[in-house]
Amino acid sequence: xxxxxxxxxxxxxxxxxxxxxxxxxxxxxxxxxxxxxxxxxxxxxxxxxxxxxxxxxxxxxxxxxxxxxxxxxxxxxxxxxxxxxxxxxxxxxxxxxxxxxxxxxxxxxxxxxxxxxxxxxxxxxxxxxxxxxxxxxxxxxxxxxxxxxxxxxxxxxxxxxxxxxxxxxxxxxxxxxxxxxxxxxxxxxxxxxxxxxxxxxxxxxxxxxxxxxxxxxxxxxxxxxxxxxxxxxxxxxxxxxxxxxxxxxxxxxxxxxxxxxxxxxxxxxxxxxxxxxxxxxxxxxxxxxxxxxxxxxxxxxxxxxxxxxxxxxxxxxxxxxxxxxxxxxxxxxxxxxxxxxxxxxxxxxxxxxxxxxxxxxxxxxxxxxxxxxxxxxxxxxxxxxxxxxxxxxxxxxxxxxxxxxxxxxxxxxxxxxxxxxxxxxxxxxxxxxxxxxxxxxxxxxxxxxxxxxxxxxxxxxxxxxxxxxxxxxxxxxxxxxxxxxxxxxxxxxxxxxxxxxxxxxxxxxxxxxxxxxxxxxxxxxxxxxxxxxxxxxxxxxxxxxxxxxxxxxxxxxxxxxxxxxxxxxxxxxxxxxxxxxxxxxxxxxxxxxxxx
Numbered sequence: 001x002x003x004x005x006x007x008x009x010x011x012x013x014x015x016x017x018x019x020x021x022x023x024x025x026x027x028x029x030x031x032x033x034x035x036x037x038x039x040x041x042x043x044x045x046x047x048x049x050x051x052x053x054x055x056x057x058x059x060x061x062x063x064x065x066x067x068x069x070x071x072x073x074x075x076x077x078x079x080x081x082x083x084x085x086x087x088x089x090x091x092x093x094x095x096x097x098x099x100x101x102x103x104x105x106x107x108x109x110x111x112x113x114x115x116x117x118x119x120x121x122x123x124x125x126x127x128x129x130x131x132x133x134x135x136x137x138x139x140x141x142x143x144x145x146x147x148x149x150x151x152x153x154x155x156x157x158x159x160x161x162x163x164x165x166x167x168x169x170x171x172x173x174x175x176x177x178x179x180x181x182x183x184x185x186x187x188x189x190x191x192x193x194x195x196x197x198x199x200x201x202x203x204x205x206x207x208x209x210x211x212x213x214x215x216x217x218x219x220x221x222x223x224x225x226x227x228x229x230x231x232x233x234x235x236x237x238x239x240x241x242x243x244x245x246x247x248x249x250x251x252x253x254x255x256x257x258x259x260x261x262x263x264x265x266x267x268x269x270x271x272x273x274x275x276x277x278x279x280x281x282x283x284x285x286x287x288x289x290x291x292x293x294x295x296x297x298x299x300x301x302x303x304x305x306x307x308x309x310x311x312x313x314x315x316x317x318x319x320x321x322x323x324x325x326x327x328x329x330x331x332x333x334x335x336x337x338x339x340x341x342x343x344x345x346x347x348x349x350x351x352x353x354x355x356x357x358x359x360x361x362x363x364x365x366x367x368x369x370x371x372x373x374x375x376x377x378x379x380x381x382x383x384x385x386x387x388x389x390x391x392x393x394x395x396x397x398x399x400x401x402x403x404x405x406x407x408x409x410x411x412x413x414x415x416x417x418x419x420x421x422x423x424x425x426x427x428x429x430x431x432x433x434x435x436x437x438x439x440x441x442x443x444x445x446x447x448x449x450x451x452x453x454x455x456x457x458x459x460x461x462x463x464x465x466x467x468x469x470x471x472x473x474x475x476x477x478x479x480x481x482x483x484x485x486x487x488x489x490x491x492x493x494x495x496x497x498x499x500x501x502x503x504x505x506x507x508x509x510x511x512x513x514x515x516x517x518x519x520x521x522x523x524x525x526x527x528x529x530x531x532x533x534x535x536x537x538x539x540x541x542x543x544x545x546x547x548x549x550x551x552x553x554x555x556x557x558x559x560x561x562x563x564x565x566x567x568x569x570x571x572x573x574x575x576x577x578x579x580x581x582x583x584x585x586x587x588x589x590x591x592x593x594x595x596x
Contacts, residue, residue, distance in 0.1 A: 001086065001254055002159055003042075003061070004072030009086050010038045022088035027081030029421055030247045039078050040249055043067055063155050073158040075176040075253035080222045080246035083179045083254035090256065099262040103181045104255045106241070107267045109225045113173065113238070114166030134236040142174070148229045149174030150236045156229050156251070169255075173226050173238065176253035180223035181268035184216045184243030216243050219271035219321065220413050224252050245413070322434075325392070325414050329433040329447050331577055332359050332394025333422070337445040342435060346581050355576030355586060359394035360450055362490045362573060362591060363387075366518040367402040369569055369593045370486040373514045386484045386509060388468050388502075389492040393419030393461070397453045399488065400460040407480060409466030419463045422447060436580040469498045471505040483511040490520040491589055494552075495529045499536060500559070507563050507596075515596040517565060520573060522589045523552040553590065560594050569593030 010016050017037050020028040030036075038044075038059065045060045060067045061074075078086075083103060091100035104112075133142065134150055143152035146162045148171070156175055165172045186203030205214060221243040227236045228251035234240055244250050259266065330336060334344040334356045345351045366385065383404055387396045390408035392415050399406045410416050421431045425447075434442040449458075466474055468489070474480045487509055493499045506517055525538045532539070536559075537552030557567060570592045577585040 001076055001083075001256060002073050003070060003076045006039065006076040006078070006086060007059070007072070009089050010042075012089070015089050015092075022085045022092065023081065024084060025421070026246070026417060027085060029417075029424065030079075030081055032424070033420075039076060039082065041077050042070070045070075071156075071158070073160070074156045075159055075171065077156075077176065077249060077251060077253060079249055079252070080179050080244075086254075087256065097258065099259045099264070101256045101258055102266065103179050104225075104257050105266060105268040106180050106182045106223055106225060108257065109172070109178065109180065112165060112167050112169045132238050134233070134238075139232075147174040149227050150232050151230060153229055171226070174231070174236075175229055176226075177224040177228050177231075177242070177250055178226045179252055179254045180225055181266060182223045183219050183269060183271040184213070184221040184223050184241070185269040185271060186213070186217055187241075217271065218413075220245060222246050224250060228252070321414070325418055326433040326435065327577065327579070328392050328415065329418060329431070330435060331575075332392045333447045333449065335448040335450060336433070337435060337443075338448060340443065340445045342443055342445055344578060345576065345584065352574070352576050352584075352586060355574045357450070358573065358575035359391075359490070360398040362518065362520050363395040363398035363488060365569075365571075365573075365591060365593070366486045366488045366516065367399065369516045369518065369595075371402075373516055373568070373595050374485075384481060384484050385486040385488065386480065388471070388487065388489045390419060390463065391415045393422050393463065394450070395488060395490060396461045396463070397422075397449065397457060399486075400457045401452055403486070404460060406461045407464075407484075408461055409464050409474075409479075411465065411467055413465055416463050416465050419461075422449070423458045423461060423463065436578070438580060438582070468492060469496055469501040471502065472508060475505075475508060480509065483515070484509055485512070485515055486510075487515075487517045488520075489517070491522065493519065493521045493536070493556075494524050494526075497530060498534055499530065500534065503556075503559050503563065506560075506565070510565075510596045513596055516568075517560075517594045517596075518569075518591060519556070519560075519594065520589045520591045521552075522587055525552070556592070565594035565596055567592060568595045 015021050017031060023031060041062045042059045043062055045058055059070045061070050087101040087103065091097065094101075133145065133147075137145065137150070139149075139151040142148070142150045148157045148162065152174075159170050159175065162170065162174075164170045203213075206212070222245075224242050224244060225240070227240060230251060231240075235242065242250075244252075330344065337343065344356055345353065370385075385399045385403040385406045387399060387406060387408040390396045390410045391412070393408060396406050396408035396419065408419065410419075418431070425431055431447040432444050433447055435445055436442055464479065466479060471480060475482070487506065489502070493502065496502055510517055523536070523538060525532075525535045535552070536555040537550045539550055540547050541550050560567065570590070572588050573591045574586065574588050577587070579585065
């Protein structure tokens, strides 16, 4: 899709960037947040339109080193959200088509190349060199061999500037990366059964770069293929499979595709059930069992239990899935479902209603202790609070009722995005999620804020992604301020890979005398999340004095006192997490308050 073709979408006053009609919910939220009116590199030029035709007026293009007259035949640079919005708009423009437009898939991209890129015909290195020119050719060679790749040129070029591939398609390799329908996913090993559901056991991490791929097998990263004019080395390889979040820009464009029939499944790999069902494609899920979501990641509130006591079935990051998101929206916003007449707990005698509003109650504890220790106890607000592992934001908004500013971060991008949507929505609720009833039966409900969380309160919170084990680095980079009056770390420690690193950063985060840290944790240590040598306790010491239990509570107190904090409060706080209408987790976390 060229700049000229995309211009028609931008210039449509009833659709385009001015109306949410063709945007997904996350895409429209991104557009509104960034106040986008056209692609990022397009620059308004309404006062100088002499360089534009009557059909295309008002824009210039910002390239690497200068702004130039808009090259309407170059590929448009957009992110995934923008590409999908154009597909929807184009489909609406051509309603007579049997199936809607969509993006290319990884499998289809290989077909468009018209060459064997598997290397299956020969295992020799010469076979791979033959099929992968970047291993033996320079940028100049690429320029002479019909591809704008490997810095053959210093910019993009017209989409028809080079001859097409053997299948008749231009720029299959080079010029601009192409957004794929596929989520980034692990490939199967050679000869694996196509019907096998769990792909992750055939994927191996390279010891020199173990975290390149695996953190992105989360359903939140879209694949890009083909390389761009500036791609070099392995990024210019025909074997390259890269990935970015849908709001990223990466010299990336897209190609329009139509299935032969609207009923044909899209040959793409999806890692969440929601997007798979929307595309009517074969679903590949990270997990289907709600018990898998009970074992929390590094920053959630359910770090305490695993359903009926089973060990986690997968080490995948289940906290990037729709099922987990739905569960935590219910935990953080228990008023949700009021208008749908769906209570958070099935009514029955002695129901544990006291376990609801857990995020709000731990936030209220921090607020109370900060005011208690403040030298200005009569003040109606205090300066700044930090919510470490904020999940979907329930505690953060509660803190914002009393604090002037709340910084809130979580390791899960899915949770942070949900919190940001709750921040932007109107009081009557715009975010929806599914509540499990029985088996595959779910009910959609609106996410509703607690009383008192109005637009003013919501505006005091800043949500962002972060790592609780690297808070000193976050503070150095400016992501965190120099000091907070109160810090909340709720049900987090026993899901961190290095809880000591988290605790060690607290003296830098709370520097003023009287500052308070509230730690809430059930001390549910599991090897899947924290290696045993990093546990604060929960094991036996087989030292010289005989076999004796070491308790996390005692170790925590010793660490906090060494870090310059005094214990001022302790209580047990229960919480309830719904799995479905007749199954709930009941957890009792220990909450402790510490004064600087």
